[in-house]
Amino acid sequence: MTKSWPVLSYEKGKPTYETLQLWTQILGKIKLATLPWTNHSWNCTLHITPTGLSTQNIPYINKYFQIDLDFVSHQLCILTSLGENVNFDLRNLNVADFYKLIFEKLNELDIKIEILTMPSEIENPIHFEFDTVHKTYGVVQATNFHSALCNIQDVFMIFRKDFIGKSSPIHFFWGGFDLSLAFFSGEKAPKHPGKIPGMPDWVLQDAFSHEVSDFGFITGNEAYPEAAFYCYLYPEAKGYKEGKVMPAEAFYNEVLGQFILPYSAVQSSDNPEKKLLEFLRSTYAIGAKLANWKSDLWEQDRSFKNEISITI
Template identity: 45%
Template sequence: MKTPGKPNNTSWPELPTPDKWQETLDTVHLWSQIIGKIRLENMPWINHSWHVPLYVSSRGLTTSFIPHPSGGFEIEFDFLDHRLIVRKANIESVSFPLNSLSVSDFYHKTLDILDQMDIKTRIYPKPVELPDPITPFPENTDTITYNAEAIHRFWMALTQVNRVFIRFRSKFCGKVSPVHFFWGAFDLAVTRFSGRTAPKHPGGIPNCADWVMEESYSHELSSAGFWSGSGYGEPAFYAYAYPEPEGFKNAEINPKEAFYYEELGEYLLPYRVVSNASNPDRTLLDFLQTTYVAAAVNGNWDREALETKRIF
């Protein structure tokens, strides 16, 4: 039984390292890009590509409501029943199971459903933010063994991270992003802005137009997020500043297990440190706050104007 007043970390699930479920992870990543591209094609452009992400839902990941001339719609990954669900305003939903589908099968099933619901959409059929050689969605016919338990655990972790990120987000009254899931790199992120413009981003992201990165990083920012392991090797939290101010990488960051990873130019904190902590929320909030302060102090942000003083 939980002791009154003592944080309970049992709802922070243990996550496998990517090598334990790499096949499922890679495939769901590509599925999410298909759904994300559908949202991209049907949404008006919002600064910093805020019109393209997915969002954590009570059952998985969702596009949220997408406006459409024939009637708005929503697409959701249900990681409880392991189905993809397409809902259109004022009509019944259509779904199909996710178990062991190839990327090609998923692509065709999804677009066929949209056609049947009079939401005709065509997307650029090549994955983004992944290095070549890479196979277009319709041609990727490799079958997989879908690890339902692993993806369910990952989603449960997202629900906890999302909750803490929202709490962190609430302490900033300057421009701040929603907490959203970017399907390009398959990560949950939240970003604060100083209000000043930034130097032109150098681009160079695999299979991603440089102008996308230039627009996304048009203003100074401090960003934090969570990923399943890509880029590091195990599930981890990250934090970085753009442009990175002098002194940022040498700041004092909490908890002590956090470190600056030169290869990525980011601070990292392994997920297991948070999930195993006696107070996971506080441990993660310490990481988010101290990395933000490192960016804001060394970058000379106007913290007096940007930070919320009200106690909620």
């Protein structure tokens, strides 16, 4: 099947992305309030589904529940292990409306949860319950965003199969509003200085407790107003930024401290999957070599391990 990679415009999508980021933060904070802490904040991330983004399974007293942002039916859906299912439409809602509705629906299901209502990692934040500023849900933008995430996850999965060290899930961080995949060398890293707005220093220090090569996708932001793929190394090895990364459209952004590949370069390519894999593999190779990661963390040909015998 030939996959279609949608065009993403930060200029057109920005109002929708900003609203979605705040909605995803509410879902993430619900996970944060209910699940035990996992290193690198992996307990509270969201995950891609065929229809959108999901909290996945969350335990609560005598049942389990899951919250989904459905970008196909354009609804928020909550389902439980007792067969309960409630939802509401995502269109024409501001953040305050969304916050009010999701907790009304949870209360209907006898799920009583409290969260900190100040957004994270956002400058000039507004408490969720008072935010009537962010109120855009563009159906086209949300649909294209989801389609892009699905395609990107597929390529990340291919890339991930060759790394046999500690690896994160391919998951969505609601703080930075980015899809992320992290590889770890196994060695401890210098203490991170922290100092990101809206994030406690200890969270960053936990996230960067060990040497990491991080790969991801953003829809764009004020610092880089374009959808893009990124890769960075922590701690950054000497000579890293001068590395000859592939493909030709990729470059090192001094402000962000990351290698960047514009999403448009992948989307418009004759072979988007190949172009993105070139970026992921070349940035990993540069970082791993300069940081002296063990060579046996990367096992190039593991295709035989994908074969499943029908006799098993």
